[in-house]
Amino acid sequence: MQKIKHWVKNHRKTTIGTAIVLVLLIGMGIINKIKQNKAALSSRYVVAKVAKTTPLTLTGTVAAQQQQVLSLPSGKVQSIGVANGQKVSEGDPLVTTYSESANEELTDAKQELAKAQRNVTAQQNNVSAAQKDAAAQSEDGTASGSASSVAQAQASLADAQSDVTAAQNKVNTLSQKVTQTLTAPFDGTVTVDDTKQDAPVITIYSNDLKLKTKVSEYNYSKLKTGQAIHVRALATGKQADTTISYLATVPTTNSQSNGASYEVDADLSSKDFMDGQTVKASVAQNQLRIPKSSVKNGQVYVVKNGKAKAVAVSGKRVNEYFEVKSGVKAGQQIVTNPDSKLHNGTKVSADGND
Structure with a gap:
């Protein structure tokens, strides 16, 4: 009994020391476990940068700014003044045509003009004769109808002169239709398709x-x-x-x-x-784009100084992305896989940033 008491007395200090060491070890283990849990919580979040939408390709x-298939003037093609692939300037002659029917109409119109001109000459003579008769009747005092005769002759002359003007205009118009020249409407290059007889296709x-x-x-x-x-x-x-x-x-x-x-x-x-x-x-597109998984209940978690902060965002979902209208800026880091355990102030590792 005496020996047992002596042994207990000798080993009491050792036992207490051992217990203290065990307590310390257990405490350190708990602290390390907490740190590991926090590190695991932090590392399970994926962080990415807010970026602009990729350029639209x-x-x-x-193609040419202007492209025009030119309409040929009426008539038979007499000559083509350009070659296929030739450079031309505005106003350059391209094609010349001749119209036999227009030439026949021109011949008839010239005859009508000549007839109208002869009528003018005749009416001028009538006016002169009426004026002489009026003068003679005035001398012998018998000029009762002379003034009316002169007026009628002058009116007939005016009508004849109008007929000449109309006939001359018709001749001028038909003269331009007999032989016509197609010109380039603007500077460019022409192609000539002359596979169709007498009907080449000119494109500029x-x-x-x-x-x-x-x-x-x-x-x-x-x-x-x-x-x-x-x-x-x-x-x-x-x-x-x-x-x-x-x-x-x-x-x-x-x-x-x-x-x-x-x-x-x-x-x-x-x-x-x-x-x-x-x-x-x-x-280039200025639209900001983030993974749609990063948006929960209208907000995202921005990571700054290793901690998460909830920020409200607005925009729309487009395929696998969320196009941001407001809330975040390009270059900011956000959590792309937020969950129910993520809150303001949660530590988030920036490892694996996109």
């Missing part, structure tokens, strides 16, 4: 070029007249920055039944591009 072709393409493409009804709201657009030729790699000059409000005739498309044009320089080339066009 379109495929199109280069202006020197000024344009991008011609289409945009779907789903992307229509992303474009507007005057907006900057970047164009690159696929074959040559040449590029240009220009602006949208035309955005149609009426869909193209070949629009599909499940989606309308609208023509889009932009001016291009003939120094860098060639008619008919295939080009890619891109239009």
Whole structure:
């Protein structure tokens, strides 16, 4: 018994020390476990940066600003003054025609003119004769009807002169129809299709070029007249920055039944591009876009200094994304997979940012 009391007395201090060490170890374990849980909570959130929508890309072709199939004057083609692919200036003669029927009408009109001119001469003589008779009757005092005769003769002369004017105008008009020349309406390049006898097809393409493409009804709201657009030729790699000059409000005739498309044009320089080339066009978008999973109950969690903060956002869902109208700015970091455990002040690791 004495030995047992002695042993307990000798080992009491050791036992207490051991107990204290155990308590400390357990406490440290609990603290580490809490830290690990917090770290796990923080690391399970995915953080991404708010970014602008990717540029809208379109495929199109280069075309002439103006393209016109010219109407030939009436008559038979006498000569074609240009070759296929020739450069022309406004006013240059292209085709000359001759109309046999117009020439026959002109011959008849000239005869009518000559007849009208002879009638004028005759009426002038009548006026002179009436005036002489009136003068003679005035001398012998018998001029009762002389004034009326002169007036009638002068009226007939005026009618005859009007007939001459009308006949002359007809001759002038028909003279222009006998031989006619088609001229270039603007500067450009002409193509000549002379496969049809006596009926060549003349088409003129202006020197000024344009991008011609289409945009779907789903992307229509992303474009507007005057907006900057970047164009690159696929074959040559040449590029240009220009602006949208035309955005149609009426869909193209070949629009599909499940989606309308609208023509889009932009001016291009003939120094860098060639008619008919295939080009890619891109239009930068200022719209902010975030994953739609990041929006819960009209808000997102912005991460700043390692902590989450709820921020209200407005906008609309488009496919897998949410296009932001207000609430966040480009470059801010947000949690893309918020859950019920995420609150203001929650620590969020920025590892794995997009």
